[in-house]
Amino acid sequence: METPETASHEDLAVASVRALADRGLPQDVLAVHAACRHFSVVELEQLGLRYAGPEFDLCGLRDRLEGVVWMSDEEFAALGLDAEQTGQLRQWGLEWESDLGLRLAEEYDDPDGD
Numbered sequence: 001m002e003t004p005e006t007a008s009h010e011d012l013a014v015a016s017v018r019a020l021a022d023r024g025l026p027q028d029v030l031a032v033h034a035a036c037r038h039f040s041v042v043e044l045e046q047l048g049l050r051y052a053g054p055e056f057d058l059c060g061l062r063d064r065l066e067g068v069v070w071m072s073d074e075e076f077a078a079l080g081l082d083a084e085q086t087g088q089l090r091q092w093g094l095e096w097e098s099d100l101g102l103r104l105a106e107e108y109d110d111p112d113g114d
Contacts, residue, residue, distance in 0.1 A: 009038045010047065017044045017061070018052040024064035026075040033089055041096045062100045068093035 007015075016031035035044060048056045068090050076086040 014047050014051045017048040021061045026071050065093045065097035
C-alpha cells in the first residue's frame, strides 16, 4: 500500500516565505513565523532565493515585513491571535525587517569607499 506524499518542513517553509513576499497577508506572516520553529530567518531567506522562483527578492520581502505594523488587530484576531500574540508577531516581523534591511544595505556598500 502506497502512502501519500507529504510536504516536508522545507517545502512548507518555501511556500510560506514565497506567499509572504508575494501577497503579504496576515496568514502569510503567521505561517512564516511558524516556520521559524524549524529554520532561522536567514535560512528562510536562502530557501526563498533558492526555490521560490525568479520573482522572489529580498527587498520585496523586507517591504512586506515592514507592512506587518499596518495590519489590523482584527485581521490577526481572526486568525486566533490575542493582543499580546499580535504584538509579539509584529515585533518579530520588525526585527527581521530591520536585520534584513541592514544586511541588504551592506551589500550595496562600496568596499573601496568610492
